[in-house]
Amino acid sequence: MKQITATGNTVEEAVQSALEQMQTSKDQVNIDVIDEGKKGFLGFGSKPAIVKVSIQKDPVQDAESFISEVAEQMGAPVSIQSVVKDRDIAMQLEGEKIAILIGKRGQTLNALQYLAQLVVNRESDQYFTVMLDAEGYRERRKETLENLAQRLADKAIRTGKDVRLEPMPSYERKIIHTALQNHKKVNTDSDGNDPRRHVVIRPS
Structure with a gap:
């Protein structure tokens, strides 16, 4: 955090001296x-x-700057729209080469989201959750996972054996669990440790 100690004949003069040295305004500092x-x-x-x-840190601005810099270095510059609701930060990325930032099965996007969350929370008094999306990818991925859950539930019933899915981040595992929570013929649970934690679909 950028900070400076300044002196003056009065508190107001000392503050003004600090603001001039830092080239900022009073509403941007503690x-x-x-x-x-x-x-x-x-x-x-x-x-x-x-x-x-x-200088007061704006965690959302920090995360946006971080993502912009990484995207630029990857040769896929983006524009970012952020919406903050309570302690949830939704960030929408748009750009001509967005596929590079999504990666195979969203792996690059997930990694960026994890790093953005670290950036947001490194100096914050509150804990924020970051959800990074790229041109509607998350919704498409949700539909894919829900369809996958139903197909693999049918397989578990047909074979009478447990079906193990590939490792997924927690919010993707939750999509699988939610899709099958009212299924009468299978149960789901998570097994393994991150980053290899995965969903297991078991016939009832």
């Missing part, structure tokens, strides 16, 4: 008054005011 100073008498016994000024 101000800590270390010493309010002392005017003294006839110039004797005076003490300067001391303040510590630090």
Whole structure:
């Protein structure tokens, strides 16, 4: 976090000095008054005011900057639209080479989402959850997983054996569990440890 300690005849002067040095405005910083100073008498016994000024971190802006930089380096520049609801941050990516950022079965997108979440929470007092999407990929992936769940449930019933799916992130495993939660002939649970944790579909 960028911060600076500044002095002045008054607290206001000290703050102004810090803002000028940091080239920012008062609404963008946190101000800590270390010493309010002392005017003294006839110039004797005076003490300067001391303040510590630090730039407020915007976690969403940090994550957007991070993703933009990574996308640029991958040769797939993007525009980003972010929506914050409580502690959930939904980020929508758009660009001409978006497929590069999605990757095989969304693996690149999932990795970017994980890193963006680390960036958002590294200096935040609250914990935010980040959901990264690219031109509607998540909804298409959800439909694919729901169809897969039904097909593999039929296979488990037909063979009478457990069916193990490929490792998936937690929110994708949840899609499988939700799709089959009211199924009368199979049960689901998760097995293994991240990043190899996967869903198992078991015939009832």
